[in-house]
Amino acid sequence: MKKTLITLAVLAAATGVAQAQSSVVIYGTVDAGFVSERGGVNGNVNKIDSGIASASRIGFKGTEDLGSGLSALFVLESGFGVDNGQQDVAGTLFNRQAYVGLSSKTAGTVTLGRQYTPWYNTLSKVADPFAAGYAGSAKNLFPANTTRTSNTVLYTSPNFNGFDADVAYSTANNGQESLVSSKIGRQMGASVGYANGPLNARLAYNTTSNETAISDAGSARNWLAAANYDFAVAKAYVAYGVNKGLNSSTRNNGNVNAFNYISAKTSDDSTTALIGATVPVGPAGTVMASVIHVNDKSGLNADANQFAVGYSYALSKRTSTYASYAKISNKNNAGYTVGNNSNAGTGDKAFNVGVRHSF
Known part of the structure; x- marks a missing residue:
């Protein structure tokens, strides 16, 4: 009897160790609110929208300790619309x-x-006081071709006294590259950063091949330098992007003619600059603001400016309410629209108010 009890105790302890070394977590975000858009060809648009501040999602992530400082990991994440399921x-x-x-x-x-991509992580996590969400999302004016890539190998370095770097390589993996050229659909990117105390700074680069089975139009090249500094009473943000080559300045709305004019072609030579801030208000509130300018150097001078302000209030560690407003001034038929984290928007002005819950 005593031997049986000892054996059961050993098995229970071993099971506990195995569970501690391996874990799987279910996580997600449910975000929805009211959106009012103005200035587009379809007039005033009022709707219930999903993923305004952060995209609604459900995901699974896990790790397994393999010993000697090595571990296995995975992430599987799916997006959905709260408004329609x-x-x-x-x-x-x-x-x-x-x-x-x-x-x-x-x-x-x-x-x-x-x-x-390393470029998008720099934009959303370092450059943008709206964290690529709300009406003031930097995605409204910064290039939209560098968010995610499939078939990607990504290396991320350890942190060395505040410094870290990452490098990514991806292919279209559609069969064409093996028959015609390995450059079809290829993207490469990298970033290096320094984060220590109140300072967080990062430099990122991304290049996308424009080659197809019948032509080669070079590549789209995007550089982005970004930094934020926490002064305690406010956090200041600054970013500057350089975009060169065909498809280097694709718009979040896919260059759809959203207004009562034919939108100018996207530039193959432009810069994008941002200044912004977040200010804590009381124990649970945060004010967000930014100004973004697009300078089209291609000769069309299809410039644009965005002014945005927002407010978020944390009801708990997992739930917050928010409101935000942004306005874009398009010049020389530039066709940028005010969207949010998940949708491109329909006009040059938008207001949204909603609630976000994370689990």
């Missing part, structure tokens, strides 16, 4: 993120699959 991209399952990899405490992390 549908997948945000029809016919897909884990359209937002889907990757697996190995991580070493001393050598860094390698992941394979569908992932965010």
Whole structure:
């Protein structure tokens, strides 16, 4: 009897160790609100929208300790619309993120699959006081071609006294590259950053091949330098992007003619600059503001300015309410629209108010 009890105790302890070394977490965000858009060709648009501040999603992530500082990891993440309950991209399952990899405490992390680009992580996590969400999202004016890539190998270095770097490589993996050229659909990117105390600064680069089976139009090249500094009473943000080559300045709305004119072609030579701030208000409130300017150097001078302000109030650690407003001034038939984290918008002005819950 005593031997049986000892055996059961040993098995229970071993099971507990195994569970501690491996974990799977279900997480997500449910975000919805009211959106009012003005200035577009369809007039005033009022609607219930999903993913305004942060895209609504459900995901699974897990890690397994392999010993000697090495671990396995995975992420599977799917987006959906709270307003209609549908997948945000029809016919897909884990359209937002889907990757697996190995991580070493001393050598860094390698992941394979569908992932965010280093350029987009710099924009959303370092450059934008709206974190790429709300009406003031920097995605309204910054290039829209560098968010995620499929078939990607991403290496992220360990942190060395505040410094870190990452490098990404991806291909279209559609069969054409093996028959014609390995450059078809190829994207490459990298970033390096420094974060220590109140300062967070990062420099990112992304290049996308324009080659097809019948032509080669070079590549789209995007540079982005961004920084924010926390002064305690406010956090200041600044960013500057350089965009060169065909498709280097694609618009969030896909260059749809959203206004009562034919939108100017997207530039193959432009810069995008941002200044902004977040200001804590009381124990749970935050004011957000930014100004963004697009300078089209292609000769069309299809410039644009965006002015945005927003407010978020944390009801708890997981739930917040928010309101935001943004206005874009398009020049020389530039066709930028005010959207949010998940949708491109229909006009040059938008107001939204909503609630976000994370779990």
